[in-house]
Amino acid sequence: MLDLRSLDIRQGSFRLRADFRVAPGAKVAVLGPSGAGKSTLLSVIAGFFPAQGGSVLWQGQPLEGLAPGRRPVAMLFQDGNLFPHLDIARNVALGLTPARRLTPAQRDRVAQALARVGLAGFGPRRPAELSGGQQSRAALARILVQERPLLLLDEPFAALGPALRAEMLDLVAALVEETGATLLMVSHAPEDARRIAGEIVLVEGGTAHPPAPARALLDNPPEALRRYLGD
Amino acid sequence: MKHLVLATGCLLASQAAAQTPVLNVYTYDSFDSDWGPGPQIEQAFEAQCACDLVFTPAGDGAALLSKLRLEGARSKADVVLGLDTALMAQARATGLFAPAQVSADYALPLAWTDDTFVPFDWGYFAFVGNADGPKPHSFRELAASDAKIVIEDPRSSTPGLGLLLWVQKAYGDEAPEIWKALSDNIVTVTPGWSEAYGMFLEGEADLVLSYTTSPAYHVIAEDDDSKVALPFEEGNYMQVEVAAMTAHAPQPDLARQFLAFLVSDKAQSILPETNWMYPAVKPATPLPAAFDQIVPADKALLMSPEEAEAARAPALDAWRSALAR
Amino acid sequence: MALRAGALIARGSAGLLLALLFAPLAAILIRAGGGYLPAPADWAAVRFTLLQAALSALVSVALALPVARALARRRFPGRRLFIALTGAPFILPVIVAVMGLVAIFGVRGALNTALAQLGLGPLRIYGLHGVVLAHVFFNMPLATRMLLQGWQAIPAERFRLAAQLNLPPAATFRLLEVPMLRQVVPGALAAIFAICLASFAVALILGGGPRATTVELAIYQAFTFDFDLGRAAVLALMQTALVALAAVAALVFARADGSGAGLGRPIARWDAPRGWRRGADVLVLMLAAAFLAAPILSLALSGLPGLAQLPAGIWGAAMTSVLVALASAALTCLLCLGMAAGLSAVVQGVGLLPLALSPLVLGTGWFLILNPVIAPSVLALPMLVAVNTLMAMPFCLRILAPAYARAESDHGRLADQLGLRGLARLRWLVLPRLRPALGFCAGLAAALSMGDLGVITLFGTSGQDTLPLLMYRLMGAYRTEAASAVGLILMALSFGLFWLFDRGGAAPDA
Known part of the structure; x- marks a missing residue:
């Protein structure tokens, strides 16, 4: 259970408040206008940016003071999810261990993850040799081996075409289904939310609203969401 | 253990x-x-x-x-x-x-x-030049000519200090005038003997402050007799x-x-x-x-160590202000 | 977390550097029983030092501007080689470079020979203009590289946008290039100013007499001829203060200035104007190439005849020099990496300080500290490595620190996410990302170290000649041809080491 308790995030004149819980295994889309603070909210949960007040709790334990790598969080950014100087296998393996030599079991685990995202045999290649969609798959393979119970996506598929993006979202949905992880994904597109998210957190006007069921919200949007959707 | x-x-x-x-x-x-x-x-x-x-x-x-x-x-x-x-x-x-x-x-x-x-x-300090180049016989003649010379800095090299004491010994109170007269002959002042001699060999100057024995090296080691050392009428300073x-x-x-x-x-x-x-x-x-000696023994100039030590600082000041045009 | 450890390492490295620099000064002052106020002649030396350093910096940067601009916007075969070769003067030993300049600009040099054909009288290079000429020869390539980095750091998209808007060259310059220059030029000026402050032999030889006395010469005189340690230490402190001022000015006016590596990589440009501007660029590049390459070529040619007369000790000396260069390169990279890890401007400012301290001051101070403990001659080579490392640090830090900062800003978040810290971070993030910059630094440090006469004469070693020392001894014994040949071998080894490291760093990379 992710618990954002009276979070108060400030950055210059920008301010964002959040106070809600996310149920275990929930798939939540974070929606809102550009500059509302969606990415900042995820950064605070992941530990890249400190909140001014309040607390982020996971299973009742506060996460403050834990380095990003020590949190139960796996995160994909808009870009830079792979080290360009390392091959795909190593990029995935870093989700398991920073050691130079992998055990046979770890090597198998990497190969399985690559096969699961449809990249069997791509291990020795560098990221630059892969297409955008393949790079996204490789990043997802690493998420898979990281086995973190909370997955944060900060629009990692924004640069992909609609069909490819849909394909990636389906893959993400399938992966969190398999692992039982909780998913928070920033999105601009209501159709993405409709596609895989059960709930929506609307970020708007300095507040991150508590999650509400996606379908109901989109079918009958309140004033704030209508402004954003523009109809 | x-x-x-x-x-x-x-x-x-x-x-x-x-x-x-x-x-x-x-x-x-x-x-x-x-x-x-x-x-x-x-x-x-x-x-x-x-x-x-x-x-x-x-x-x-x-x-x-x-x-x-x-x-x-x-x-x-x-x-x-x-x-x-x-x-x-x-x-x-x-x-x-x-x-x-x-x-x-x-x-x-x-x-x-x-x-x-x-x-x-x-040895004797002496200006060394080419056999077919200018061959002045004294500091005054050198200063009056348009021969170009490279000398060493008395603040950082032994031959440079030798030249300073040479002019001081030969001219005493007139030394600053000699330096003033020489200043338009001096192409440059180098930190040490090697740079000065190297620049002379490159043709940057007609004469370089060196030793009377310098031509001997060229004759014996290189079979080259084109370099000459000049005895001066005032005498040459010894090292x-x-x-x-x-x-x-x-x-x-x-x-x-x-x-x-x-x-x-x-x-x-x-x-x-x-x-x-x-x-x-x-x-x-x-x-x-x-x-073979080119400087007669009665033309050998040398200050006693105590004399040289006392003369050094004032001579250096005079040298610096005479050349700092 | 990782950053905190980095800051700790950086502070440790900076502390070590400060100790290496200032312990010797303290030792000299203690031994002298205090300092002395400088004499009027010393103030004259300070004034001349400032004047020549300021002029040299201004002219170097002014001349580097059109060269860097032409390099930034033109693509031609041999561009990479051009950039590599223009770095050459910087790594030449001083006395070799001066001889090369004399061969071109001297009375019997190529320039005056050509002028004589036109019936024009010989030009003399001695005087303030000669000092500036030599310093420009040494430092214009450095300025060119720093400015070129600035130009290449302007995103290609902005030039694309300018091309799309059909902006005339003057507007492109004002809108895109001037803001960049405002960032980069102060740093380049300060760096070259600082380098020229410590000039000694060049200033004296080409300055033409005692009016070209620099502080460094006054320090030398105080040490060797007057044995006035107190005055030497005070002069050294004054020189350090001047460099510190230049360093602060550079920090205030200029921030990041990009990496020195990967300069040869062609990027498509849309802003290269055609017509007469193209001709002007070609002319600028050809003049720069001639100015920088002619003295080096003439040095190489004059070294050839002496190759047959090389003394027996040459290979031992070459081996010693190469080993010292490799050790200095390794140590420099290690220390710079440590200091870059702090990502702190102050720590990087400290890195400029070694520019101000002459090897003579460092050597004498450490000699005083070590002499009671251990025979100095045993430590001659380690000291040489240490001093060469200090001298190379300011340049390497300027290259490594921004590269380090960029690696962290581009990929630090991902590394944090994966919990990569300490050695794991070094192995998987820092070293691979910094490889080109590290290669460039190692090459630069090795080459600079090859050409440095350093402290070895003071510490005194029997049978451990380095190449510059051997060359100097040959010159001091009338053996000019052999000395030129040793100079040629020295140049070849310096370039060779630089090239090997630089290429090694520039391995295929995403």
């Missing part, structure tokens, strides 16, 4: 070292180079001393004295070889040198009475190179023995064609013709 083994080892090592005593000689760089006198001197002395002669090179004569002063009484040096008359007063004042009671029948143009510093070779034992020498007997060897015929016959200076004692075998 381990300590015992270690201690025994140290003891044995020091005993082994004690069997062949080491004589440490500090000298200037070029003395100890492969083509300098160092290797031959070392071989000849080791053949008679049952010791190990170790040269430690340290820059030029001035740097040599600085090094010894930095080390002070803790120095390992037994002998310092390569100071000259311009540095002798400073060297004596440090109290780091001891009389060696070595003397010889010196072939210097002046009487040598010092009991601490042993002269081993000497006498000296060696001395240190007051705290770990091997005083060997040091004395080495200084005596330095003025023996054996060492003296090695020096001319390796160090390109005149020997301090006339060697048994005559010198090559290229070493």
